[in-house]
Amino acid sequence: DAGVTQSPTHLIKTRGQQVTLRCSPISGHKSVSWYQQVLGQGPQFIFQYYEKEERGRGNFPDRFSARQFPNYSSELNVNALLLGDSALYLCASSIRDGNQPQHFGDGTRLSIL
Amino acid sequence: AQSVTQLDSHVSVSEGTPVLLRCNYSSSYSPSLFWYVQHPNKGLQLLLKYTSAATLVKGINGFEAEFKKSETSFHLTKPSAHMSDAAEYFCVVSERGFQKLVFGTGTRLLVSP
Numbered sequence: 584d585a586g587v588t589q590s591p592t593h594l595i596k597t598r599g600q601q602v603t604l605r606c607s608p609i610s611g612h613k614s615v616s617w618y619q620q621v622l623g624q625g626p627q628f629i630f631q632y633y634e635k636e637e638r639g640r641g642n643f644p645d646r647f648s649a650r651q652f653p654n655y656s657s658e659l660n661v662n663a664l665l666l667g668d669s670a671l672y673l674c675a676s677s678i679r680d681g682n683q684p685q686h687f688g689d690g691t692r693l694s695i696l
Numbered sequence: 697a698q699s700v701t702q703l704d705s706h707v708s709v710s711e712g713t714p715v716l717l718r719c720n721y722s723s724s725y726s727p728s729l730f731w732y733v734q735h736p737n738k739g740l741q742l743l744l745k746y747t748s749a750a751t752l753v754k755g756i757n758g759f760e761a762e763f764k765k766s767e768t769s770f771h772l773t774k775p776s777a778h779m780s781d782a783a784e785y786f787c788v789v790s791e792r793g794f795q796k797l798v799f800g801t802g803t804r805l806l807v808s809p
Binding site: 587614616618624631633638639641673675677680681682684685686687689 | 742792793800
């Protein structure tokens, strides 16, 4: 079975641009979460979606937004990119909400020039 | 608020010797605790999790961790290190019933021949 897949794997943008990152959860998983991992640090929670509804939001500015589609895939959008947005963006999926193990994809490496 | 403190940023061991990675947690509620491993340029893999059952938790690849409420600790151990264990290890806490994971800053495990 395929694991969590994220696209693209790498992305280079310039300051002020907008970016969309994509995530396909494991088949049968209905919950998707997004994390930002800055180099040398642990991942930080951005969003969680379950059954297409936002269930949690981390301490990130409104430039960050996300959505989940009927097939449970998800997109993370970041507007007005800043140099500090350079990071590895990780997507995790789980079968349902609550205390379920989360399975991570390999991430999208976003570099801002 | 929940948090975890990983007491060592780097741990160096020789192949075949025991591994100890230390983690203390802080949580207002009964926590769920996890250890994740991250190999270079990869996503995160779940090693083991504690939710509320046995305090000694066995995970994959010979790793185990013991939940000690009195010490607010959740240290990760392995009897004998392999070269393939070299990676970044994250101690993680979540409020039971919720998906948001709070990561520590990570411990880099170096294994020498």
